[in-house]
Amino acid sequence: MGALGELAAAIGHLAQPMSLFNVAWATLLGMSVGMLPGLTATLGIALLTTLTFRMAAGDAILILICMYVGAIYGGSRTAILLNIPGTPANAASALDGFPLARAGRAGEAMGLATFGSFFGGLVGTLMLALIAPQLAEFGLRFQSFEFFWLAIFGVVISGRLTAMNDPIKGWIAGFLGLFLAQVGQEGIHAYQRFAYGSVDLAGGLGLLPALVGAFGFAEILCVMRQPGYETVRDMGGRVMPRIRDIAARWWTIGRSGVLGTTMGIIPGVGEDMGAWVSYAAARRASRVPETFGKGNTEGLIAAETGNNAAVPGAIIPVLTLAVPGSAPAAVLLAAMFIHGVRPGPLIMIESPSFVFEVAAMLFWASVAILILGLLLTKPMLVVLRVPREHLMPIIFVLCVVGSFAIASRVFDVWVMLGFGILGFALRQMHYPMAPLVLGIVLGGILDKNFRRGMVLSDGSLEPFVTRPISAVLAALTVITILWGLAPVRNTIARLIGRPS
Amino acid sequence: MSETPRADFWFSVAITVLGLGVVAESLRMPRLENLGVHPMSAPGLTPGLIGFVLAGLGVALFLRSLRARTAATSAAAPREAGAGEAATGGRRLLISLVLCLIYAMVLLGQLPFWLATALFVFAFVLIFTWQRRKAAQLAATAxxxxIVVAAAVTLLFEQVFLVRLP
Incomplete structure (x- = not known):
């Protein structure tokens, strides 16, 4: 059976009442999380991981994927209605979504965003089913040298793309994450690094408490610091878009779906860039680019298609290389490990059906956002009317319980608090969070593979730069660094005779 | 150019010191030669590399923040228009931080989970909505x-998700 046949079979297999019930409530919860300013997909998945870790692996991963898809989509509501992106991935949606809402076309904008997200999810799911098996096979060629460069490249490209104006800050965040991952017992000789006799530190800094802190507690502090946002009472207009309006944008949807998925595949870049790149491409291709940012429906569709297509895209490297494509995908990766699933190049050998099961989960989650998004447009506005003073203490209680739940260690609560304060400080100084998260996830991979590679080469760095795949990854890393340095960019711009 | 040159200055110093500290600590880690292991698998190798890069990035940020501070000094900075709003935001931030830390570090462990949670939520809502409504109505809402949050979280987590509570 080909990849598409496997996908169809997995979709049919998942169409069980209990699974669909889980899809419905988890997607709805995800949409609510995404709608609330301050709550992100990363936090939603991290908290839900701690709650579902006693469930069967399949059910838990289905719920987490639905939360992921729902949250990325749900953020579009806030972007359209309040001009505040519900999640960072929806920032591009606000550019045209909010002007449409101000023009009394909020309902239409939400309908178009819903269809864009749905089709983005479908394109991404299709690409996942087609690309993941090939990438996993390609990944079998990776040895320690290649995984070392993959970790470095992931942090460097993530730092560059998530801090476009200030890549040094992105790289600092990434390498800080790599360092934090070195705390605790290392994986080769079981030596306790940076533990100083503390049993808790010897166990390492837990990824989930760290993420709950950096994305939960830090966001609570950010939200409480800001002036309150105005709640919405009227959405105006019809929600269901005309078929011809959607059909007329098939090319934008297809292009944004492919671009979004591609951006998702790049380690640590994720949904934000998926949306921005798709938006920029739509603007470049438009006959009326000057209307973008003033309520152009094509811009809104491109952004929403792009960010939801990036979700399956970010899961592709999770499944095939055990390297996350975005911060929420990093949590998903951690959740898979907790549930005994071992993603990586061997996935198509050890459990080949799992890739298609994940694709089927993404498919049903996309169907759920389409149905729930169109049916519950008005009732879901209630979520935006909850005062933040009521919501934030509840979120903090969940952060504390979620941090504690995985290992029943009070130390994890302290880790959450520490990362919350660190995350808040870093945000105030405009450091991106995605490279930090990616660094924490990739720290272990970097450490083991660097030292194994050095042992295999007997201390020589030559294989790190002469093996073909290593050489390509090394070159990409160097190019990314040079591209991030303003003097280099300016020199190249001068040489080719145009401003950088 | 950075929007936060002053913070960048101090943070670059911290990152450089951290990076150098990590390098020094990595050099102090054992090479485990007595166990007959390959010297290139020494535990300090990767942290040393990361510390070195962190220190380098810290120095780069430090140099850039120095240039930015000089530029900022030469151009007289206008007084921020939203100073009052910033002060209010700072107060809200401080109160939130203190309440959260008291709940997580003091109340939990000293009191039963449900009671600590109820007290935290009550205090948080009461303090932040104090000026908006009548005191009695406010206290009742809080x-x-x-009570609802403390009961729901306790029951949901312990009975449905089978999770141990702090």
Whole structure:
């Protein structure tokens, strides 16, 4: 059976009442999380991981994927209605979504965003089913040298793309994450690094408490610091878009779906860039680019298609290389490990059906956002009317319980608090969070593979730069660094005779 | 150019010191030669590399923040228009931080989970909505929310998700 046949079979297999019930409530919860300013997909998945870790692996991963898809989509509501992106991935949606809402076309904008997200999810799911098996096979060629460069490249490209104006800050965040991952017992000789006799530190800094802190507690502090946002009472207009309006944008949807998925595949870049790149491409291709940012429906569709297509895209490297494509995908990766699933190049050998099961989960989650998004447009506005003073203490209680739940260690609560304060400080100084998260996830991979590679080469760095795949990854890393340095960019711009 | 040159200056110093500290600590880690292991698998190798890069990035940020501070000094900075709003935001931030830390580090462990949670939610809602409504109505809202949250979280997590509570 080909990849598409496997996908169809997995979709049919998942169409069980209990699974669909889980899809419905988890997607709805995800949409609510995404709608609330301050709550992100990363936090939603991290908290839900701690709650579902006693469930069967399949059910838990289905719920987490639905939360992921729902949250990325749900953020579009806030972007359209309040001009505040519900999640960072929806920032591009606000550019045209909010002007449409101000023009009394909020309902239409939400309908178009819903269809864009749905089709983005479908394109991404299709690409996942087609690309993941090939990438996993390609990944079998990776040895320690290649995984070392993959970790470095992931942090460097993530730092560059998530801090476009200030890549040094992105790289600092990434390498800080790599360092934090070195705390605790290392994986080769079981030596306790940076533990100083503390049993808790010897166990390492837990990824989930760290993420709950950096994305939960830090966001609570950010939200409480800001002036309150105005709640919405009227959405105006019809929600269901005309078929011809959607059909007329098939090319934008297809292009944004492919671009979004591609951006998702790049380690640590994720949904934000998926949306921005798709938006920029739509603007470049438009006959009326000057209307973008003033309520152009094509811009809104491109952004929403792009960010939801990036979700399956970010899961592709999770499944095939055990390297996350975005911060929420990093949590998903951690959740898979907790549930005994071992993603990586061997996935198509050890459990080949799992890739298609994940694709089927993404498919049903996309169907759920389409149905729930169109049916519950008005009732879901209630979520935006909850005062933040009521919501934030509840979120903090969940952060504390979620941090504690995985290992029943009070130390994890302290880790959450520490990362919350660190995350808040870093945000105030405009450091991106995605490279930090990616660094924490990739720290272990970097450490083991660097030292194994050095042992295999007997201390020589030559294989790190002469093996073909290593050489390509090394070159990409160097190019990314040079591209991030303003003097280099300016020199190249001068040489080719145009401003950088 | 950075929008936060002053913070960048101090943070670059911290990152450089951290990077150098990590390098020094990595050099102090054992090479485990007595166990007959390959010297290139020494535990300090990767942290040393990361510390070195962190220190380098810290120095780069430090040099850039120096240039930015000089530029900022030469151009007289206008007084921020939203100073009052910033002060209010700072107050809200401080109160939130203190309440959260008291709940997580003091109340939990000293009191039963449900009671600590109810007290935290009650205090948080009461303090932040104090000026908006009548005191009695406000206290009633805060108390109802506190009881509902404490009961719901305790029951949901312990009975449905089978999770141990702090």
């Amino acid at each position: 108390a109802v929310l506190a």
